Amino acid sequence: MVRAPVPAALLAGASAVLLLLCSFQVAFSLSIGVNYGALADNLPPPAQVAAFLKENTFIDRVKLFDANPVFIRAFAGTGVSMVVTVANGDIPGLAKLPAARDWIAAHIAPFYPATNISLLAVGNEVLATSDKNLIAHLLPAMRSLTAALAQAGMGKIRVTTPHSLGILAASEPPSTGRFRRGYDRAILAPMLQFHRQTKTPFMVNPYPYFGYTGRTLNYAIFKPNGGVFDSATGINYTNMFVAQMDAVYSGMKRLGYGDVEIAVGETGWPSVGDADQPAVSVENAASYNGNLIREVNSGRGTPLMPGRRFETYIFSLFNENQKPGPTAERNFGLFRADLTPVYDVGLTRTRAAAVAGGRRWCLPSGGASEAALQANIDYVCSSGVDCRSIQQGGACFLPNTLRSHAAFAMNAYYQSAGRHDFNCDFGKTGVVTLSDPSYGSCKYPA
Numbered sequence: 001m002v003r004a005p006v007p008a009a010l011l012a013g014a015s016a017v018l019l020l021l022c023s024f025q026v027a028f029s030l031s032i033g034v035n036y037g038a039l040a041d042n043l044p045p046p047a048q049v050a051a052f053l054k055e056n057t058f059i060d061r062v063k064l065f066d067a068n069p070v071f072i073r074a075f076a077g078t079g080v081s082m083v084v085t086v087a088n089g090d091i092p093g094l095a096k097l098p099a100a101r102d103w104i105a106a107h108i109a110p111f112y113p114a115t116n117i118s119l120l121a122v123g124n125e126v127l128a129t130s131d132k133n134l135i136a137h138l139l140p141a142m143r144s145l146t147a148a149l150a151q152a153g154m155g156k157i158r159v160t161t162p163h164s165l166g167i168l169a170a171s172e173p174p175s176t177g178r179f180r181r182g183y184d185r186a187i188l189a190p191m192l193q194f195h196r197q198t199k200t201p202f203m204v205n206p207y208p209y210f211g212y213t214g215r216t217l218n219y220a221i222f223k224p225n226g227g228v229f230d231s232a233t234g235i236n237y238t239n240m241f242v243a244q245m246d247a248v249y250s251g252m253k254r255l256g257y258g259d260v261e262i263a264v265g266e267t268g269w270p271s272v273g274d275a276d277q278p279a280v281s282v283e284n285a286a287s288y289n290g291n292l293i294r295e296v297n298s299g300r301g302t303p304l305m306p307g308r309r310f311e312t313y314i315f316s317l318f319n320e321n322q323k324p325g326p327t328a329e330r331n332f333g334l335f336r337a338d339l340t341p342v343y344d345v346g347l348t349r350t351r352a353a354a355v356a357g358g359r360r361w362c363l364p365s366g367g368a369s370e371a372a373l374q375a376n377i378d379y380v381c382s383s384g385v386d387c388r389s390i391q392q393g394g395a396c397f398l399p400n401t402l403r404s405h406a407a408f409a410m411n412a413y414y415q416s417a418g419r420h421d422f423n424c425d426f427g428k429t430g431v432v433t434l435s436d437p438s439y440g441s442c443k444y445p446a
């Protein structure tokens with residue numbers, strides 16, 4: 001299909017609307033997952049990490065690389081959803097239902113639903129191991145674990161397995177995407193059939209970091225670039241992440257499974273590398289991860305999958321100082337071990353809210369009329385709220401203006417009535433604020 005040309009003016013208008021929508025999304029419904037790996041000797045205890053994620057960040061899901069009970073239990077009651085992973089070596093044994101039942105009883109049942117376990121990942125990049133025994137038992141293990149979860153009344157937990165993009169034999173341009181021969185019909189088609197039947201996601205780990213060349217760096221990190229044109233579809237791809245997702249989609253569609261949901265198990269960019277890796281920097285990591293978060297929260301999907309959403313887990317939550325390999329491997333983290341962000345990608349909740357410690361005040365809105373301000377004062381001060389501070393001689397009498405007195409009265413009412421947003425409505429003449437309006441000796445309660 002060739003896309004019809006769109007007038008430039010219309011495009012400009014559309015992208016302005018898109019931008020507005022994006023910033024709205026970022027402010028109000030940001031949702032992102034992280035891989036919580038812990039190959040380190042300096043990380044805070046899991047319970048502290050769980051509290052930090054819940055209270056100080058927009059991260060609402062974590063993915064573990066194992067089924068460590070200490071980590072699973074740490075997230076109980078936080079609402080943060082969790083992916084628990086079965087070790088590759090356990091896969092052959094779990095192909096039989098009784099063993100799968102035992103595994104679920106030991107590793108999931110004690111913690112669920114207190115910990116919001118949403119997905120069970122069966123192994124990690126199993127096809128990339130080329131281990132015939134593991135690969136042969138992967139789908140049977142996924143099936144028996146699904147059955148065991150259902151039998152234990154935990155059928156809401158969905159079963160998947162993450163794949164590296166090594167499953168693709170071709171990926172560029174995206175419309176040519178196809179799975180490796182030998183894996184496509186024998187292994188991936190029945191697995192996609194399983195995902196369709198159980199309404200579970202096909203999970204992939206796209207890493208533009210492992211695919212860029214000097215020429216395609218900007219394309220890989222969402223910076224302005226000349227794009228990659230797919231002449232078969234007429235689509236001009238301007239970032240490699242979206243192109244990789246469409247390559248996966250093309251491979252699935254070729255086998256007849258274009259409808260199956262896709263999730264992103266891992267993706268990321270390191271912030272520190274070795275001397276021969278000039279593309280590894282704090283700036284490039286912030287560009288990749290910041291734009292990735294915006295991309296997957298935008299709701300626009302990809303050219304081949306318009307409007308589809310991909311549950312996404314960034315690699316990684318922490319820099320992990322005991323990971324082997326090149327320097328970059330130890331520097332994929334969004335956060336340092338002391339919980340400070342390595343760079344700002346908008347995942348930490350606003351400083352204002354943190355400084356105010358969640359305290360809020362109610363003030364008149366800018367457009368409130370004098371009549372409304374007077375009515376609010378009359379209403380509050382006749383309802384039993386203490387208004388002596390704004391009477392002559394009171395700490396908040398000066399400045400002697402209707403607006404200043406109304407502000408004090410409306411806030412006093414809001415605080416005493418229980419600090420619900422509707423306690424600050426006042427016929428749409430009140431607004432809740434995070435900054436303390438107290439001045440001099442005039443203290444506004446909070």
Ligand SMILES: *[C@@H]1O[C@H](CO)[C@@H](O)[C@H](O)[C@H]1NC(C)=O
Nearest residue numbers: 061078079080081082116118
């Ligand atoms: C559990 O996580 C899911 C997202 O996977 C979310 O929709 C749901 O609200 C969470 N449940 C609780 C109790 O927080």
Ligand SMILES: *[C@@H]1O[C@H](CO)[C@@H](O)[C@H](O)[C@H]1NC(C)=O
Nearest residue numbers: 225226227228229236237238
């Ligand atoms: C693709 O988009 C980029 C960035 O907007 C632009 O520079 C390039 O000319 C486009 N290429 C084609 C073939 O349309």
